[in-house]
Amino acid sequence: MESSPRRHDEDGKREMPTVAGSSQTCHLTVRVVFAIAAITLITGLLFSFILFVILTSAPEADQMSTKELLEQLQQCQKKLRDVSLMLHTVTQDSRCSLCPDNWLWWMGHCYFFSVGLQENRQWNESSEFCQQHNSSLVVIKDSAEMDFIQGVMTKFSQIPFLWMGLTDAEREGQWLWGDGTDIQHYMPVMVEWDSDHRDCADLRGGGSLFAADCEEYGPWACKKEYRHTF
Ligand SMILES: *[C@@H]1O[C@H](CO)[C@@H](O)[C@H](O)[C@H]1NC(C)=O
Numbered sequence: 001m002e003s004s005p006r007r008h009d010e011d012g013k014r015e016m017p018t019v020a021g022s023s024q025t026c027h028l029t030v031r032v033v034f035a036i037a038a039i040t041l042i043t044g045l046l047f048s049f050i051l052f053v054i055l056t057s058a059p060e061a062d063q064m065s066t067k068e069l070l071e072q073l074q075q076c077q078k079k080l081r082d083v084s085l086m087l088h089t090v091t092q093d094s095r096c097s098l099c100p101d102n103w104l105w106w107m108g109h110c111y112f113f114s115v116g117l118q119e120n121r122q123w124n125e126s127s128e129f130c131q132q133h134n135s136s137l138v139v140i141k142d143s144a145e146m147d148f149i150q151g152v153m154t155k156f157s158q159i160p161f162l163w164m165g166l167t168d169a170e171r172e173g174q175w176l177w178g179d180g181t182d183i184q185h186y187m188p189v190m191v192e193w194d195s196d197h198r199d200c201a202d203l204r205g206g207g208s209l210f211a212a213d214c215e216e217y218g219p220w221a222c223k224k225e226y227r228h229t230f
């Protein structure tokens, strides 16, 4: 019967924040685009060089051929712009698996949102999950990144909050990001509801950070640098 998988879909719990499955095609596309970009760049440079040689060694050169060369150079520059646009589109496309399956690419990093796992974890277990995947709980470095994460949270309404890489377990009231920096180091943010037994921070809608008991169970988000594999 179809009813049970459909129910799952309606729950939205099986839905992943990525569209996986086309990673091979995508890697190929990226490779091809980079190849085209390289060729276009080299051709452009070559034309510029030829033009430079002609203009400097023979100022009396045929006006027509100089004009032609200039036109070709302009064409080259136009192509380069197109290729840049293509590159931009390909690398911005989150369906394009620049990251492992089920990880989202954003601005040179890969993000994992545990929403697809149907599993909640304590803060330390969430942190361990990220470490096992060569990543860490998210450290938010600017408002654009905050917007990106908020966007994902909005899209997947079953994320009420996300464990962040932010804790004051070492010294009460001194909130530190996972990379050891002070909470205010990157952005002017603060943690609400802080108290003795709430040492781990979670992120909620509207970009607010709340202190929570580290032993609570919840979804989490990991982040790592994106590394080229093609
Ligand atoms: C997480 O912390 C709890 C107690 O706070 C502990 O029982 C558990 O072993 C820890 N898990 C990991 C993976 O460190």
Ligand SMILES: *[C@@H]1O[C@H](CO)[C@@H](O)[C@H](O)[C@H]1NC(C)=O
Pocket: 132, 133, 134
């Ligand atoms: C993590 O990194 C190590 C060493 O760089 C590598 O061997 C391992 O496969 C990576 N694990 C994952 C899950 O990416």
